[in-house]
Amino acid sequence: MSIDATSRAPLRHLLLEGERNTWPRLSPDGRSVVFVHTTDAGPELWLHGANGARRHLISHHGETIGDLRWTPDASALLYRHAPRGRERWALSHLRAPDLTPSPLVEDGSVIEYWLSRTAPGVVVHSSRTAAGVGLFRTNLDGGTERLGDQAGFHRLLVDGDLRWRGGVRLAEDGSVRVLLGPDADSAREVLAIGVEGAADLSVQGFSHDGRRLYLLTSDGAATRRLLSVDVGTGEVSTVFAHPGLDVESYPIAGEGVWFDPVGGEPDVCAVLGQRLGYHALTPGPEPVLAGLTADPDVPGVIIDRSADDRTWLVVDVHDDAPIEYRLLATGTGVSTPLFANRPELLGRPLARLEDFGFTARDGMPVPGYAMRPRHGEPPFPTVVLVHGGPAGRDWWRFHAEAQFLAELGYLSLHVNYRGSRGFGKAFRTAGDGEWGGKMQQDLYDAVEEGVRRGLVAPDRVAFHGSSYGGYAALLAACTRPDLVRCAIAISAPCDLVALTAEPPPYWQALAVRLRHQVLQPHQGPPLDAEELRSRSPAHVLGPDCAPLLVAHGVRDPRVAAAGVDEFVSRARGFDVPVRHLRFADEGHHVRANANRRVLFAEIEEFLEVHLADH
Template sequence: MTGAVVAGGPVTEALFAAETNGHFTLGGSGSVVAYVKRTADGEELWTGAPGHHVRRAGHEGERITGPRFAAGGDTVFYRHARRGREAWNLSAVRLSDGSRRTILGDGSLAEFWLSPTDPEALVLSRRPRQDLYDASLRPLAANPGYHRWLIDNRLRPRGGIVLAADGSARVELGADLARARTVLTVDADAVPDLAVLRFSRDDERLFLVTSAGSPVRRLLSVTATGDVTELFAHPGLDLGGYPVAADGVWFDPRTGEPDLCAVMDQRLRYQPLTARAADRVAERLRPGDDGTPVLTGRSHDDRVWLVSTVHSDGPLRHGLVRAGEAEQVVAHNRPELVGAGLPGLRDFPFVASDGRPLTGYLLRPGEADGPLPTVVLVHGGPIARDTWRFHAEAQYLAALGYQSLHINFRGSAGFGAAFRLSGYGEWGGRMQQDLYDAVVHGVELGLVDRARVAFLGSSYGGYAALLAACTRPDIVRGAIAVSPPCDLVRFAAEPPAYWRPLVRQLRRQVLQTADGRPVERSRLDQRSPMSAVGPGSAPMLIAHGARDPRIPIADVTGFVGHARDLGVPVTFLRFDDEGHVIHADANRARLYREIAAFLEVRLAAR
């Protein structure tokens, strides 16, 4: 498919659809890839190699995620759940004969671990208590109070993560659970970026990433005796990478030792830990005009790499790379957009009104000149970030003639602990002001039409969009919010059950500043859309899934009713078969056509 993008045409429709292919993972032999294909009826598990693809399983009305090859490569395990729900089941497919079996089908799966040597060995944890079971669902161990289990290579429970009453976390290790000891304490402010990776081959060291005791997120190894070793830390950036790959850390499949890390500022930067890894990166991951190559899988002998090449102006390409050979393309995540001639992201650095340097990205439609109607796309989290990537939502807006701004406001992840913590107590405060400052800077550069600006976001981004409409109609002519927290005070004081394991961290982010000072109740009210909305607020388009466990539908409908009673124009889209994210193509088509109609009215020239 080539040529210009036409609003309402097939390319535009492909942009508001969810990606066709995702969750790519490489089998240990390096010859086959497992991935998830989305269809109109539900999602399917496929395996593929260049030029040869096989459908393995389908689940109507369900989502599939996390396919993983068992030892030997003949069996693929994967999680699946009813669309909109976050109650996961576990199934497996044997590639040699096509047989499929459901291991756990009651929606209680928390996590599962596979043996690196035995294709049949499996351990899983089940909600609500997260006790451990084997492949036949025989009980193995009762949970002594862990938020997450730590399981070694021989599928033995070796400890876990304990969330303390003060919001901190303890990493406990021990060959005997009754004698497990705390080997690392992670303060409450560092808990959001803690990630446990794996054990070493001899099960003596646990690899994890955290910013505990450090100005940046770094790679550590810890032992059951409490020895902590720093393996990598960047001077100013957090360890991390693209969501399609590992958590910024890759392991040599021959030794099981970490050999490659990454950080991200405006682009991904690889940080090899060994000379061999440096050579392989130079040989197989050479960035260029064709995009940014991201390592997403390695064969057991390390001869074959699965590489996913990120573009900002086209779909993600997944291919197999061998030393000295050209890439063999397996599939694109959005094959219908290959060659569509789409615009690319530009860097957008600026200085906030209080002097803090910030950055982000800008997407302008085609060869447009001068100030344009602009949509500020606010990322969720808020401890997340925007990256240089293909942004289908922004491309859809560009096809309609709107440019988009993507801002990594303070509180975003990736730029060090101090930057992340600067967002604490600033929901609706400095984090929000950063977004307004970005608009002002765009106006000063002659890029943004000051009279035609809208905000759009999901989750936290939806909250920020609503608040902008409620409190700054002088800047924002309309807000589009998907799954937004609407009552900030209630959200922090009485969070839904989904958030209760992390309630201390949530309250810390919302109710206290980085230095521990409480945010006054009057200020919280000013920063809450439920309290701040008034007759002069800008019009809103709000969408929500009735199955959302993170933001109850009643909270959203309550806000919609309240805003309408005040005379605020609100379009509300309720999706009874969706959750926190709108997945189904039919629902996404309805949502994005409503977005187009909303923006056509709100951002029309005066």
Template structure:
């Protein structure tokens, strides 16, 4: 660490990972109210205020456990939210009585998860929900009356992965994945039966498929990578079959759009190569883009709009500035600051993030993001931070983990390795069959790049990640036992056989794509591949310290995955530190748990990489539910208060 970095004040963990002061801001369709999430007694709840006076806010829910994460408005001005229990992902839907400040669970069904599919401005007294009550594997569509709780079946789903509906909640198209990975698109005919309409080859399934209908149902918008590498947005006239390309980009897939709320035709699209940007399709929206781009907001997006389109909620952030929410008046061309989500970080010693393109050994371009400690001018410790999915992507902007680790003296590198989404079908399909091999090679190539550029000391590199990123940690440390000084694996699969055998039932429609990526257990070759790429079977190769974090209720990567890895290491006499959270699922949602695990991680990295650490406070430890199943003797923890 340079002397400059050593003199930089430590940013408190609570400022980065504690509850934000406000977040998830929405506006009611009539433009009268703002709603947002903010703490009540340390737990995120919904607050509502008049749009012209946010200081008159009042809390309208009273959750005391995990906190609320998702909420929204109907066009009738009803407020709803979704919530699970301790991370089990069985989401229920609640409606809020704004005046009384009470909430009702409208889907109190055990072992059932509910998703909001659509909120229509045409059918205003009901919303469309998907629910797997009848069959845990598939989601039937129902309309739900938020006033009475009445559920009416719209579509009984036998084996489809999703539906395209109109604004009257009628189903027109459905998708399913065939056994060979082909994405089939079916259309409802005049007699009401589903008939095959088009299909996409297995290599196009990740990047292609129907998106939505226009308002009058005469045109279907489709993501399509047939005949090209990246997914374009196409518009299909359903009467004539005429197809035209609305927008395309040679380097990245198109997924983000601004739609005209009346016609549902795209008026702008976003391009995300190294940083996101909007491109206008109409002169009317160009005026808005020019105004907002001229305000130097950083990277911005629309968080909500009023029904008359006069007011937009704008969320903006940059690498050096956490999220800020604004209210944009399109008629007056004015922008009013509503909230800074983390005002306690104003003046904090944040450092810039740099997009970099790293070549892989076989010629792929890996768009990556580097953050260095303040004043870093020589090789030092590096944390390779691996994203989950793996069908996600790393991006530019304010990143609490990057800022935290850089503040502690580490360079941080996030890599969009092959298999990441958004960079075309060749890139995403290059990950098939390459878990723990070429996907791992990409990470090794990124570390080699950082060493070659004088950024990383090769003897002080850590690998850290969650979900697939946790798998990458385990795979990297078993495959390359001398490459990393230590690793931090969070909710990471260790045994691909048991991972496949224990995925949630409602992932059934996704199973074919997962098998294509990691191996088919029904075949001898596939089973051999699964076993070969499972880190648990090579735990005896690990030579460096490993920290494991797991949520006991994780429905995706079950606790057994971390248990198996810890047991295998113990059986081979290899020390491991294993932290379990009994009230968490796939990741740590409660700030107290997130902060305590990050405090443990800081101390772990300080010991093995030589950076800095903020001591864990007694209140941080007592506020969490962390259980140290293995390696307690390796940690210096405050005494836990007895209840």
């Protein structure tokens, strides 16, 4: 689409496009930024140079690109890529000075990779092998050495000198063991994490001297905290903990922990309640954090830091404008603008995101947000946008789908129902065993609260979600047609009985944890098969089900397309109005612009038919 055509395009058409510029990474010298630029054909890697000039590096049309990292001397850029929807990652790199592309691992087996602080021409990666997880060392100039197979580990631990230091092992009961040692045979357990704490475990890596391992978990605490494990003694100490919120940031910024690039120790942690908050762990970053943004309503989110820490890559998050990236000189506080993720939306009038918290019927405080249309008066026809996970969450941010709905005249509710992450372990584990139970009831309570406040038209409510959110939308349509006039479900699991009895291969490694989350309430006995059927759209579907729009990617490794197809066939057998979209080149998410145009055109027409006031 040309710039002139973009300027004339209706706003709702621009909102359904995917992000154009995403996942930037700062070069170690702080002068250049590489980023993913997405066209209609697919993603490409581009470089924003020191002089502001931009150039195309390589295209991966029809694929997904992620996990971009520079070698410490900027002699190469590494990244993972996979066919769209497949989630089987290859590893490639671009070599300086001309950033010539070259593949490193092409078989789609790469799990993760590590770069050396002292040997920039070497990469170590873990891959799926017949024996389990294999560890490999590759010279960027050519040649790969197999370091061995580490059977029984879910994840391997490698330090900044590319030495195997241990691994994370899943136990039969869903708990996790962290082991450290010189080799797999002599590794000793230094940390045992229960199943509830294992759900939010994230290994952050080793200190520069290799003496400490840092990780995040809520095990043994009320919130997800940053821990330090002394490699020599096994002693565990708390580096940072917030009394009510988990350590967390926006997804584009990692897990909410930043390390001093010079000394290698953690120096900043973030928590994300209704808004983002930073906590300096050392005096060094305090003045930079204080001047990170001039507007308290526009969070400045740390993305990356140069090797000398003199330059930070920051993104400014808006609710009514696209997010904008900039370089921040830490010594002077001067910012250099880079680009927006959705440049075609700059200057366009957009709706605002407001806080929408309430108390559920059992007394549980439930946080969330709402976006009302820019025009019209309440009560509004309403779409409940149900996030996935279910241990995901909604953030204060630019929300393209909500903006799209607002432009069509619909209010949207964004409910961080119990089970959502970020608000402490008790709130997250309150969702255990509550698929279709109290988590679902929180969504219904949100609608009732919106009606009470005069925002929501009670007879014009739709549910819309992907993954778990799609499941919740289907269940609402099947069991509460009195409340939900229609539902939109994308990549939705339909049958909890099948999901827990025979999880798809994608979930096999985490099958115990998945079963615990679905079957085991925080208090009380596990759910039996009868209860699971009563909470499964596939088993409660009947002729009274509200009209449905169901979309799915045929390549989805997480939710088998066959189960969704069967659900749609049975719904049509009951004469339930169903629109069914199958995308042959998508997986668990609908990413391609061409497919998004089809999907959102269908959503617009579907809501016009079933939700608009005629």
